[in-house]
Amino acid sequence: MPVHIRRLILVVVIFAASAYAAKLFFTAESFYEYGHYRAAAVPQIAAQEPAFQTPRYCQSCHVERHAQWSANNHKTVMCETCHGPAKGHPQSGKLLIPTETVKLCSLCHEAMPERPRVQPQVVVAQHAKSQQCIVCHNPHAPKIAGAPVLVAGDADAGSRTHAASCTNCHGAKGISPNDTWPNLAGQNAAYLARILAAYKSGDQKDVAMTPLAQALSDSDIQNLAAYYAGLSCNGTPSTPQVGDVAAGQTLAESNCVSCHGKTGIPSNPAWPRIAGQKPGYLVNVLKAFRAGLRKDPMMAGVVRGLSDPDINHLAAYFAAQSCQSGAEGETAK
Amino acid sequence: MKKKTKLSSVARRSFLRGLGRAATYTGALMYGGRPDAMRNAAAKSSESAAARESFPTPDYDWTKHRWGFGVDATKCIGCLRCVEACKIENNVPDDAHHFNTWVERYVYLEGETRARIDSQHDPVNIAASGTQSKYRFANRYKDAKVEKAFFVPKLCNQCTHPACVQVCPTGATFQTKDGVVLIDDKYCIGCQYCVQACPYGARYFNVRKGVTQKCYWCYHRITKGLQPACVEACPVGARVFGDLMDKQSPISLFIRNNRVQVLRPETGNAPNVYYVGIDMEVS
Numbered sequence: 001m002p003v004h005i006r007r008l009i010l011v012v013v014i015f016a017a018s019a020y021a022a023k024l025f026f027t028a029e030s031f032y033e034y035g036h037y038r039a040a041a042v043p044q045i046a047a048q049e050p051a052f053q054t055p056r057y058c059q060s061c062h063v064e065r066h067a068q069w070s071a072n073n074h075k076t077v078m079c080e081t082c083h084g085p086a087k088g089h090p091q092s093g094k095l096l097i098p099t100e101t102v103k104l105c106s107l108c109h110e111a112m113p114e115r116p117r118v119q120p121q122v123v124v125a126q127h128a129k130s131q132q133c134i135v136c137h138n139p140h141a142p143k144i145a146g147a148p149v150l151v152a153g154d155a156d157a158g159s160r161t162h163a164a165s166c167t168n169c170h171g172a173k174g175i176s177p178n179d180t181w182p183n184l185a186g187q188n189a190a191y192l193a194r195i196l197a198a199y200k201s202g203d204q205k206d207v208a209m210t211p212l213a214q215a216l217s218d219s220d221i222q223n224l225a226a227y228y229a230g231l232s233c234n235g236t237p238s239t240p241q242v243g244d245v246a247a248g249q250t251l252a253e254s255n256c257v258s259c260h261g262k263t264g265i266p267s268n269p270a271w272p273r274i275a276g277q278k279p280g281y282l283v284n285v286l287k288a289f290r291a292g293l294r295k296d297p298m299m300a301g302v303v304r305g306l307s308d309p310d311i312n313h314l315a316a317y318f319a320a321q322s323c324q325s326g327a328e329g330e331t332a333k
Numbered sequence: 334m335k336k337k338t339k340l341s342s343v344a345r346r347s348f349l350r351g352l353g354r355a356a357t358y359t360g361a362l363m364y365g366g367r368p369d370a371m372r373n374a375a376a377k378s379s380e381s382a383a384a385r386e387s388f389p390t391p392d393y394d395w396t397k398h399r400w401g402f403g404v405d406a407t408k409c410i411g412c413l414r415c416v417e418a419c420k421i422e423n424n425v426p427d428d429a430h431h432f433n434t435w436v437e438r439y440v441y442l443e444g445e446t447r448a449r450i451d452s453q454h455d456p457v458n459i460a461a462s463g464t465q466s467k468y469r470f471a472n473r474y475k476d477a478k479v480e481k482a483f484f485v486p487k488l489c490n491q492c493t494h495p496a497c498v499q500v501c502p503t504g505a506t507f508q509t510k511d512g513v514v515l516i517d518d519k520y521c522i523g524c525q526y527c528v529q530a531c532p533y534g535a536r537y538f539n540v541r542k543g544v545t546q547k548c549y550w551c552y553h554r555i556t557k558g559l560q561p562a563c564v565e566a567c568p569v570g571a572r573v574f575g576d577l578m579d580k581q582s583p584i585s586l587f588i589r590n591n592r593v594q595v596l597r598p599e600t601g602n603a604p605n606v607y608y609v610g611i612d613m614e615v616s
Contacts, residue, residue, distance in 0.1 A: 028520070034388075037507035041517035042389040048553035051422045052562050077568040081414050085421050108412040108568060113474050114438055114482035119410045119569070 051085035054078065058086060064304060065140060068297055072141040077108075082139065101133040135258055136268050141297035144270070151189035151225045158227025161220050165212055174231045179280035186233025186323055190269040192225040204294060233276060233323035243279070243309070248317025251310055255302050256318075263321040276323030282315035389509075393556040398511040400550060400605070402561075403573035403587035404486050407610035411436055411484040413468040415563035415572060416453065420466070422551060422562035427466040429459045431537045433548035434488035434563050438470055439612060443478040448614045485615050486572060488563070489514065489535040489548035490596065490604030497527035497536060506545070512577075512605060513552050518544050532600045550574070 033039035058079045059066040069075060080086055082104060083095040098104045102124060111121040122128075128136075136144060162174075166184070170176050174185030184192065198204040199213030200221070216224070252260075260266045264275030274282060288294040290303040290311075306314070387394040419425060419434045432453065439448040451458060453468050461471035474482065495514050498506050505520035506527055521544040528536045528545055536547040551561035555574075559565070564574040575582030584607075587593070593607035597616050608615075 031504070034510070035507060037504040038517050038520055039388070041519065042395075042509060042515065045515055045549070045552050046389045046393070046556040050551075050554050050557065050559060050562075052418060052565055054559060054565060074568075076570065077414075078565055081418070081566050081568065107414070107469055108410055110472060111475070112411065112470070112472050113477070113479040114440060114470075114484055115410045116407060116569075 049087060051087040052078075052080050053086040054080075061090070065301065068301060069140040072143065072297065074140060074142055099132075101139070102128070102130070105133045105137075105139075131267070132258070138298040138301065140301065151193050151222055151229070153189070153193075153219070153222030153224070153226030155223070155227040155230050157219075158223035158225070161216070161224055162227055165215070166224070169208065174228050175233075176278055176281075179278050180284060182278055182281045183233065183276070183323075184228040185231035187228050187273055188266070188269040188271070189225040189229035191272045192228055193221055194270060195272075196221040196224065233273075243312030243314070243316030245313075245316050245320050248313035248315070251306075251314050252317050255306070256314065259298070260318075264318040265321075265323075273323065274318045275321035277318060279315040279319035282318060283311050286311045286314065390556055395509055395511040395556075397578070399577040400491070400512050400555060401575060401577040401584040401588070402488070402491070402550065402606045403584050403591075403593070403609070404606060405571050405573065405587075405591070405609045406483055406485045406615075408569045408571040409436065409484040409486055410569055410571075411438060411470045412568065413453070413470065414566040414568060415486060416468050418562040418566035419548070422554075423546075423548075425546070426539060426541065429454050429462070429465045429468070431539070431546075433546070434486065436470075437485045437487060437615075438482070439485060439614060440474050440477075440482040441480045442474075443480050445480075448612070450614075481612075483610065483612070485608075485611055486563075487533070487535075488606060489550070490533055490602065490606045491550060493603035493605060494601060496530040496532065496600070496602055500526040500530040502526065509552075513550050513555075514547075515549055515552060516545060516547065518542070521545055532597050532602060533604070 028038045028040070030039035031037065055066060055070070055078050062079075066079075069079070080095075082098050086095060089095050106124050108119070109121055111123045115121055133139075169181050170184050174187075175183050195204065196213050196216065197218075199206065199209045200216060202210070213221075256264075259268070259271055260274055264277070265273050285294065286303050286306065287308075289296065289299040290306065292300070303311075389395060413436055416432060416435055419432070420427065423433055425431055425433050435453055437450055437452045439450055441448050451470075453459075453462075455471075457471045457473055458469070459465060462469045470484075491508075491513050493512070495506075495508060498508055498514060501507075502524060503520050503522055505517045505522070506514060507517070508514050523538065523543045523545065525538050525545060528538055531547075536545050538544075539546045551559070551563075554561055560574050561572075564572045573583045573587045575584035575587075577585060577588075579585060587609075588607055591607075591609045593609055594611070595604045595607060597604070
């Protein structure tokens, strides 16, 4: 073989070898394993940790909240949409509890012409006038159970029914003579009508109240509600208390005031006024909610974390408040 | 004359074909069975060896799935929870100009023939959001005479014939066997050819990382049996996700029970996001 041909072959072989070496050196390990890309990138991408853990993750600890949420209208809104991603929770701290609810809720419920008609929408400025949404709505069970009923009863007719059926326990002027029965004088008419209707229908049960309420007609209920709402709530001051008023105030501020008002006078007439109410009655009712004997989606969630002493403190605090709506802030301390 | 020309051209073609074949064999001979060598090298790395049974993770085999996405624009309320969830889930830059998924608003006012279109980057919407990391649609049409209006969620279509993959010079973006187009951060050189190639504007360049990013249907979630974050966050079920191989999956039912369409079918990318309830003007 002539020498120039051998040299040529040598050059070609050296070129091919160096090209192959370069290819081996520069190509990533898994590059052609599945195609023209680095196969190892796929497991790397798949290994990222999800930030959103889904409601099933939340359920493992927040069982009751999850049960309430999943049974109500917001069940399609996952926990982390409002509370933020649960990655790292609970180890790395608490999740957000939204406070700016008007801003949050209006994201979905502000009336907009682009939204489908089936979406519940409100004109925010007309609907609540800068009040927080959670004052009336429980975000986990947003439909209001006690929407204010318009009470158009006859107070005089109510007074006759009252004289016949109610005076024995609730007092001649709607001020109960003992600690465990509630005062009715000055109570919100819409609340009274709702609760009497609940006794009548069996949604709420009580040994004494159920048969009495079943004997009432719908108009009787309206009349009674109108009658009690018109009475003066100023009765004898509450009996000695077991709880601590100051401790009760702290508890009330974090648990009760957004619905029942700072001193137990709520903004929504569908909810009861609890200012100046009998402490023994308040204790019993809170315990009944806690035990599930009285049913209300909002109250069930609130009382869940309350101990017996907490309940006593709360009862003492609200019993000590003035029932007059004119008295803003704290009064009878 | 004609016949002769044809014969000679056939001869030339077969000669060239033979030449090509010879070159291939020579090349194969010279590379000394390179594919085998590659395979051995790959087998040596424990990562690949373990994954051999089921790739990309031990619990997930990508040959057993083919993902699809559905959008029902008639249900979308424009709350943008999907957009915020996506931003958090995928570390998307915290501004109103980079999105893996976004929502467009189409509004036809009385007397106007074309839709007014806006999205999260619109200054009016940024002002309504207050900050660039929270998103909401400004209620700018509440007093206008709106004839027709709707929202359209958008995201990467994970096309069957993705133009972005075709133009990538480094193999940094590619299609997985289960039909998702991924980006290999370590191989992306930031040339942004793919950003130009995508007919849907689904890709953007992350200046801080120097790589291109886009929606990948939360590949890290779907390989763990979860839904993409946006689907999980949607409160009205406007986003549907599932396995096209499973005839009872949400997406299969969605496609079967609705008259669906895809965006820009004329580009030949064969997109895999199926839309219901959008107008001609949406593309």
